[in-house]
Amino acid sequence: MSLLSPWGLALGVLSVPIIALYFLKWRRQRHPVPSTFLWQQALRSEQTARPFDRFKRHPLLLLQLLLLLVLSVALARPSVSSELRLNGSTIVIIDISASMMTEETDGTRLKLAIDEALNALYQLDTDDEVMIIESGLKTRVILPFTQDIESARRALRGVRATDTPGSLRPALQLALAMARAKSDVEIVLYSDGGDESLADLNVGQAALHFVSIGDARENSGIVALDLRQVPHSERQRELLVSAQNSGEQPQNASLSVFINDSLVDQKNTLIAPGAVSTTLFTLGAEEDGVIRVELRAEVDHLASDNTAYAVLKAAGGHQILLVDPRPLTVRALSADPRTQLTLSTSETLTKAQLSRADAVLFERTVSPLIGGKNYGVLGPAAGGALSFGAAIDGPEVLDWAHAHAALRFVDWSGVAVARSYAITANPGLKAIVHSNRGPLVLAGTVNGSRVLQLAFDPLESDLPMRVGWPVFLINAVSWLTEREQHSGHGETLHSGAPYVQPLPEGTTDLTVRGPTGRPLQADINDGLLRVQDTHSIGVYTVDGPDIHERFAVNLLSPAESNIRPKRRLSFDRSAKAEADGAVITYKRELWRSFGLFALLILLIEWAVWTQKEQA
Amino acid sequence: MLISTRLMHLLGRLSLGSRRRAPGVREGGHRSNRRGRSQEFADHRPYVPGDDLRFLDWHLLGRLDSLWVKLFEEETDRVITLFIDSSNSMSGEKLEYARQLAAAIGYVGLNSTDRVAVAELNDGVKRYTPPRRGRSSAAKVFQTLESIHPGGATDLGHAAQALPRARGTSIGLLFSDGYDPNGLEPALKQLSRRVDELHFFHLLTPDEVEPTLRGDLTLIDRETAEELDISVSPQMLRHYREAVVRWFSETERITRKLGVHYTRISTDLDLEHLLMRQLRRQGLLR
Numbered sequence: 001m002s003l004l005s006p007w008g009l010a011l012g013v014l015s016v017p018i019i020a021l022y023f024l025k026w027r028r029q030r031h032p033v034p035s036t037f038l039w040q041q042a043l044r045s046e047q048t049a050r051p052f053d054r055f056k057r058h059p060l061l062l063l064q065l066l067l068l069l070v071l072s073v074a075l076a077r078p079s080v081s082s083e084l085r086l087n088g089s090t091i092v093i094i095d096i097s098a099s100m101m102t103e104e105t106d107g108t109r110l111k112l113a114i115d116e117a118l119n120a121l122y123q124l125d126t127d128d129e130v131m132i133i134e135s136g137l138k139t140r141v142i143l144p145f146t147q148d149i150e151s152a153r154r155a156l157r158g159v160r161a162t163d164t165p166g167s168l169r170p171a172l173q174l175a176l177a178m179a180r181a182k183s184d185v186e187i188v189l190y191s192d193g194g195d196e197s198l199a200d201l202n203v204g205q206a207a208l209h210f211v212s213i214g215d216a217r218e219n220s221g222i223v224a225l226d227l228r229q230v231p232h233s234e235r236q237r238e239l240l241v242s243a244q245n246s247g248e249q250p251q252n253a254s255l256s257v258f259i260n261d262s263l264v265d266q267k268n269t270l271i272a273p274g275a276v277s278t279t280l281f282t283l284g285a286e287e288d289g290v291i292r293v294e295l296r297a298e299v300d301h302l303a304s305d306n307t308a309y310a311v312l313k314a315a316g317g318h319q320i321l322l323v324d325p326r327p328l329t330v331r332a333l334s335a336d337p338r339t340q341l342t343l344s345t346s347e348t349l350t351k352a353q354l355s356r357a358d359a360v361l362f363e364r365t366v367s368p369l370i371g372g373k374n375y376g377v378l379g380p381a382a383g384g385a386l387s388f389g390a391a392i393d394g395p396e397v398l399d400w401a402h403a404h405a406a407l408r409f410v411d412w413s414g415v416a417v418a419r420s421y422a423i424t425a426n427p428g429l430k431a432i433v434h435s436n437r438g439p440l441v442l443a444g445t446v447n448g449s450r451v452l453q454l455a456f457d458p459l460e461s462d463l464p465m466r467v468g469w470p471v472f473l474i475n476a477v478s479w480l481t482e483r484e485q486h487s488g489h490g491e492t493l494h495s496g497a498p499y500v501q502p503l504p505e506g507t508t509d510l511t512v513r514g515p516t517g518r519p520l521q522a523d524i525n526d527g528l529l530r531v532q533d534t535h536s537i538g539v540y541t542v543d544g545p546d547i548h549e550r551f552a553v554n555l556l557s558p559a560e561s562n563i564r565p566k567r568r569l570s571f572d573r574s575a576k577a578e579a580d581g582a583v584i585t586y587k588r589e590l591w592r593s594f595g596l597f598a599l600l601i602l603l604i605e606w607a608v609w610t611q612k613e614q615a
Numbered sequence: 616m617l618i619s620t621r622l623m624h625l626l627g628r629l630s631l632g633s634r635r636r637a638p639g640v641r642e643g644g645h646r647s648n649r650r651g652r653s654q655e656f657a658d659h660r661p662y663v664p665g666d667d668l669r670f671l672d673w674h675l676l677g678r679l680d681s682l683w684v685k686l687f688e689e690e691t692d693r694v695i696t697l698f699i700d701s702s703n704s705m706s707g708e709k710l711e712y713a714r715q716l717a718a719a720i721g722y723v724g725l726n727s728t729d730r731v732a733v734a735e736l737n738d739g740v741k742r743y744t745p746p747r748r749g750r751s752s753a754a755k756v757f758q759t760l761e762s763i764h765p766g767g768a769t770d771l772g773h774a775a776q777a778l779p780r781a782r783g784t785s786i787g788l789l790f791s792d793g794y795d796p797n798g799l800e801p802a803l804k805q806l807s808r809r810v811d812e813l814h815f816f817h818l819l820t821p822d823e824v825e826p827t828l829r830g831d832l833t834l835i836d837r838e839t840a841e842e843l844d845i846s847v848s849p850q851m852l853r854h855y856r857e858a859v860v861r862w863f864s865e866t867e868r869i870t871r872k873l874g875v876h877y878t879r880i881s882t883d884l885d886l887e888h889l890l891m892r893q894l895r896r897q898g899l900l901r
Contacts, residue, residue: 041858
């Protein structure tokens with residue numbers, strides 16, 4: 001037997017005052033006798049014979065001391081290891097996080113967990129009930145309480161692991177809440193233990209049993225992936241790959257980089273136990289494609305963390321039509337090798353020119369021929385989406401939308417603007433540069449076209465003198481032409497994270513496919529696409545009339561790559577259970593039995609006291 | 616009344632027997648080693664088998680048609696001393712029993728021309744009443760006995776040292792519970808020197824032999840006022856009974872050694888039964 005709360009034994013110190021009070025004189029009756037001569041002899045005889053006999057003469061004292069002992073032990077929460085016997089109501093929690101796909105000798109951990117759970121179900125009688133809960137990134141009750149054990153078995157066999165990280169806490173909290181609502185509920189968790197601390201989880205008196213699954217400890221996995229453009233180079237990308245060795249032995253690992261399934265680079269690395277090794281690859285940026293990174297280690301038991309993906313987008317050029325251009329604008333845009341400029345005037349502008357352009361920049365007036373083309377207006381020109389009113393002298397820049405694509409890497413603080421103009425009509429453009437007297441730069445969508453508008457003449461400011469001027473123009477052009485200039489790659493998510501993508505106005509029909517090509521559910525609402533089912537690693541595609549996107553989903557979880565199984569789970573500082581293979585032993589608490597025994601002692605004490613009083 | 620009229624009537628036909636050939640100063644009604652006799656007629660008593668027929672009073676036989684023996688002065692030279700332990704430990708039924716038993720035996724003595732003295736003892740001689748003779752002295756003796764009240768500690772040996780030696784043949788009867796802190800042997804030894812024949816009547820209440828006490832108690836000694844904390848349990852009672860047995864054995868050994876006649880009496884024993892059967896069987900009364 002062991003004690004889960006040994007501090008409870010401290011109650012035993014009360015035995016000292018109990019004994020002291022018991023032998024105090026004030027409890028004795030005074031009785032005159034002719035002589036104490038014979039009593040003295042008897043007392044001497046007794047004390048000589050057995051020194052502890054005085055305690056035997058006090059059955060009430062002994063009973064009280066025994067009661068104190070029993071209560072102290074009960075408070076210390078005695079427990080014995082017992083083999084798990086399932087009966088009554090059972091909640092089975094199956095861990096479906098990525099680490100459960102670790103390959104063991106007899107199959108994946110998930111398979112082993114399901115087999116264990118199926119074996120346990122055989123202990124249930126026909127009037128017992130069982131609930132099945134999946135514990136992964138999210139918790140899901142796949143089968144509520146049912147007495148149909150066969151359904152439970154089918155549900156278990158249908159459990160599939162995911163490539164997502166998991167958390168046991170929500171599933172345990174759900175199960176514990178169920179246990180509090182019902183009586184005599186056994187909760188059995190089949191898992192490799194996860195990586196989170198559950199020490200603060202209040203399990204109360206719930207019968208919670210943990211079955212540890214798996215033995216494998218060696219694994220290396222990709223835990224970080226970052227693709228970025230080489231600074232000052234439009235034609236190169238840098239790929240950083242971090243690999244973690246969560247085993248106990250050093251691992252020689254090779255990292256292979258594929259673009260569109262063609263090997264482009266490979267590097268070897270030695271990863272120390274418990275260490276993370278980061279490798280840098282330099283890639284070209286001429287083509288769109290899918291980057292796949294493969295990790296091969298000497299000993300590896302989990303496959304889902306050996307591959308990571310990224311989507312590569314070629315840094316291609318765009319056609320910009322500049323109407324009524326100013327030299328400073330032409331000079332700035334000419335610095336961007338991706339931008340091909342066509343110059344025109346308001347008088348000579350044609351529809352053909354407009355149609356060939358990816359976006360149009362107006363320096364003076366906005367042509368009515370613009371139609372649905374994305375355009376920018378570099379000044380408070382007439383004919384555009386905005387109407388302007390009185391001039392505003394000396395507005396001071398207060399703030400700007402740093403995250404807006406048109407404003408990246410442009411520092412607007414201190415930009416001196418001599419004069420701006422009040423906006424009298426705005427169809428919905430949002431200010432992205434603010435002054436103390438009103439907006440200075442606005443951007444948004446008007447009638448389906450992207451529009452960027454300045455509320456001041458750049459020549460009435462020192463903006464063209466600044467380094468940020470060409471950057472601003474290139475950004476503006478990129479935004480107008482919907483190009484990701486500075487990243488050069490598509491979105492990358494952690495497995496399980498939702499994918500959210502703004503959609504072109506009016507988009508209602510599109511198809512989202514997973515890595516295997518399986519169509520996925522896509523939620524379109526408020527101009528946003530949301531995809532929740534990103535539980536598998538790989539490249540996902542979004543196809544619609546006006547949108548063609550790809551995004552990558554990777555595990556990249558140091559916690560899941562650490563496949564070392566836990567043998568014990570600690571809750572509230574008192575470990576309840578451990579497992580040894582197929583035999584489930586757990587600590588059965590005995591405090592209730594001790595409590596009943598204490599009650600019995602109380603009854604006996606009352607009977608003895610009554611008998612003494614009557615005598 | 617210490618003893619009932621009926622008991623007195625029964626006792627009237629008895630006399631004290633002596634188990635020992637005691638050399639008396641004068642010839643008495645019991646066997647004597649001395650020759651010669653006093654001619655002074657003192658009294659009659661009923662004939663008992665064994666009496667010398669020469670002293671049979673034929674005149675009374677003719678007159679009363681019953682046998683009577685003449686008693687002369689020398690035949691009444693025996694002194695019966697009643698030693699009453701009146702210490703505090705004797706208070707209650709033990710002292711009452713002692714009074715009654717002493718009165719009964721004293722009456723037998725007075726009725727058979729013995730002289731009866733009463734000595735009240737505790738840690739000294741509290742009171743000594745000189746020997747009296749004859750049935751007419753019975754009331755005085757009873758009065759003396761009734762006026763005995765408990766008090767003081769016990770030191771019978773010291774008390775005995777202060778007693779006078781009786782003139783002539785003497786029989787001493789000690790009525791005590793035996794709780795002498797100095798032990799019984801010194802007391803009995805001293806008393807033995809004062810009398811020719813000593814009888815020790817060891818008086819105890821049933822509760823002293825088989826206590827009915829239970830639980831956690833503080834016992835208070837009536838004589839010394841000493842307190843003793845005790846927890847009376849079956850085991851403790853067993854030890855007490857063993858102590859009682861040891862005490863009785865030791866007392867018997869001492870009395871045997873000193874030639875003292877020992878009679879242990881429980882105060883719940885019927886007095887008439889004690890007198891008419893047990894003591895007659897023992898030979899003290901006949």
